[in-house]
Amino acid sequence: MSPDDIWKKLHLTQTASLRERAHPEFWHALSRLNLPEDRVPDLAKLDDTVQAAAGWRLVPVEGHVPEPEFFALLAARRFPVIRKLRPEGEVFYAREPDLWHDAFGHLPFLMNPMVARLYENFGHAGLRALRLAPRYLTHLSRFYWYTIEFGLIDDGAGPRIYGAGILPSPGETEHALSPRARRVRFDVSRVVERPYESGALQKVLYVVSSFEELEAEFTEWSQACLPGSYRAKPRPETSS
Numbered sequence: 459m460s461p462d463d464i465w466k467k468l469h470l471t472q473t474a475s476l477r478e479r480a481h482p483e484f485w486h487a488l489s490r491l492n493l494p495e496d497r498v499p500d501l502a503k504l505d506d507t508v509q510a511a512a513g514w515r516l517v518p519v520e521g522h523v524p525e526p527e528f529f530a531l532l533a534a535r536r537f538p539v540i541r542k543l544r545p546e547g548e549v550f551y552a553r554e555p556d557l558w559h560d561a562f563g564h565l566p567f568l569m570n571p572m573v574a575r576l577y578e579n580f581g582h583a584g585l586r587a588l589r590l591a592p593r594y595l596t597h598l599s600r601f602y603w604y605t606i607e608f609g610l611i612d613d614g615a616g617p618r619i620y621g622a623g624i625l626p627s628p629g630e631t632e633h634a635l636s637p638r639a640r641r642v643r644f645d646v647s648r649v650v651e652r653p654y655e656s657g658a659l660q661k662v663l664y665v666v667s668s669f670e671e672l673e674a675e676f677t678e679w680s681q682a683c684l685p686g687s688y689r690a691k692p693r694p695e696t697s698s
């Protein structure tokens with residue numbers, strides 16, 4: 459199977475599986491990102507699209523980015539994108555994040571100004587925590603995990619997916635809205651206290667009612683724990 463075939467298979471599978479399961483904002487953002495359906499995207503072209511529409515730049519990386527660098531990139535509106543695609547033997551379950559995870563899971567929401575601001579403020583909060591309050595790093599990574607990576611949203615139409623750890627993953631997509639996953643109303647005091655396990659299906663998923671609520675919760679929490687870290691100014695909405 460060529461990398462293009464792997465990409466095409468994942469794209470077909472996930473767009474079908476997510477049809478009723480992903481939040482409409484994901485489809486809106488995905489269409490603005492203009493990700494190819496049948497071949498591995500050209501990162502330079504994707505970078506142009508993201509820069510023009512959202513003011514972010516993409517930074518190709520080889521794999522996991524250490525926390526200080528990751529926070530610094532987000533704070534500067536730069537998103538690290540893993541260059542490598544998963545191998546054929548891991549098409550439906552990749553052991554490590556890869557290009558598919560980043561491009562299909564994370565990049566679409568950079569097109570949403572509110573979520574893009576959240577990424578940026580995670581970066582500022584992370585830099586602040588590293589310098590002044592390392593005890594909050596664990597809390598910050600749990601907040602990120604249970605929202606950006608594994609978040610669900612229920613704005614009245616039932617729970618739907620927005621987390622970048624779920625959207626690209628056939629197994630997590632099927633699991634997240636099934637009776638096997640426990641879906642709990644988002645509560646920041648619980649989220650920051652709950653350890654997570656990577657590499658296993660999530661047992662508990664937290665549900666927000668809107669992206670506005672998510673941003674407000676993060677602003678309030680980060681201003682309380684890491685005062686001075688909330689720096690991103692609201693950006694004008696870009697039209698689609």
Ligand SMILES: [Fe+2]
Pocket residue numbers: 555559563564607622623
């Ligand atoms: Fe991720």
